Amino acid sequence: MSSDHETAMSLPPWRSLLRSARQREGRSPGATWLQLATTAEDGTPRVRTLVFRGWSPRGDLELLTDVRSEKSSQLLSQPRVELCWLFRKAKEQFRLRGRALLVTAEQEPEALLDHWQRLSPSGRMVWAWPSPGEPFDAQGPWPQEVADDEPISSHLLIMRVALERVEQLDLKPHPHLRRSWELRDGWHEQRLNP
Numbered sequence: 518m519s520s521d522h523e524t525a526m527s528l529p530p531w532r533s534l535l536r537s538a539r540q541r542e543g544r545s546p547g548a549t550w551l552q553l554a555t556t557a558e559d560g561t562p563r564v565r566t567l568v569f570r571g572w573s574p575r576g577d578l579e580l581l582t583d584v585r586s587e588k589s590s591q592l593l594s595q596p597r598v599e600l601c602w603l604f605r606k607a608k609e610q611f612r613l614r615g616r617a618l619l620v621t622a623e624q625e626p627e628a629l630l631d632h633w634q635r636l637s638p639s640g641r642m643v644w645a646w647p648s649p650g651e652p653f654d655a656q657g658p659w660p661q662e663v664a665d666d667e668p669i670s671s672h673l674l675i676m677r678v679a680l681e682r683v684e685q686l687d688l689k690p691h692p693h694l695r696r697s698w699e700l701r702d703g704w705h706e707q708r709l710n711p
Contacts, residue, residue: 528576529704531611531683541607551602553580555591555617563591569602570632570675577677578613581632584621584672585648592617598678608688615680622669633669638662644670686711 542548549569557563565588570579578600582588592598600613622629633641641663647654663670680700687694693711698704 529683529698530706531685531698531704532576534609534685535602535611535683538604538607538609538611542604543606545606547603547605551600553588554599554601555588556595556597557587557591558594563588567676570635573628573677575679577618577679578615579632580676580678581636582619582674582676583644583649584619584674587650589619589674592619592676600678610686610688612684612686613678613680614682615678618677618679620675620677622671622673625675628675629673630669632675633673634665638664641667641670644672684709 539548550566551569552564553567554562554564567580567582570581573579596616596618598615598617600611602611602613604610620628639662642660643649645658645660645663647657682697682699684697685695695709695711697707697709699707
């Protein structure tokens with residue numbers, strides 16, 4: 518088993534920059550919000566905001582989604598995605614590109630249960646609502662909470678993004694600092710014109 522120091526040493530160099538930007542945001546709700554771009558089956562782009570949920574043991578970025586959502590079917594046909602994470606207080610933007618994999622409770626029950634338990638009762642409610650994107654049904658059900666003792670929703674999926682390219686734009690210096698890292702180059706940093 519590796520020590521915390523060794524684990525930190527093996528992380529890509531951009532991870533510490535991302536962590537610092539997140540810390541500068543403080544407790545702002547927006548500090549965990551990022552935009553996910555996917556491709557619809559007709560080839561048109563789709564963008565939505567999701568909440569960062571952590572890093573997998575392999576270092577993949579983790580988000581949560583609903584198996585009934587359009588993005589789930591989009592990712593099955595085209596798993597390549599890009600994420601944009603803007604940190605307003607830090608004045609930094611990260612663009613993260615990679616491949617998304619959807620993980621079910623049958624595949625990794627402990628990982629899904631861990632995410633489910635970390636959600637607040639009000640955070641779990643969306644997985645108890647009717648199918649997203651369907652015509653509105655006032656009859657619901659529209660619970661405001663899902664209690665801690667309720668079983669994990671069968672609609673919950675982990676979306677793991679195996680990152681291949683990361684780009685940072687730091688708006689603080691003049692000229693702005695823009696750099697990128699690619700997995701295929703061993704996460705070697707390349708400076709870019711802003």
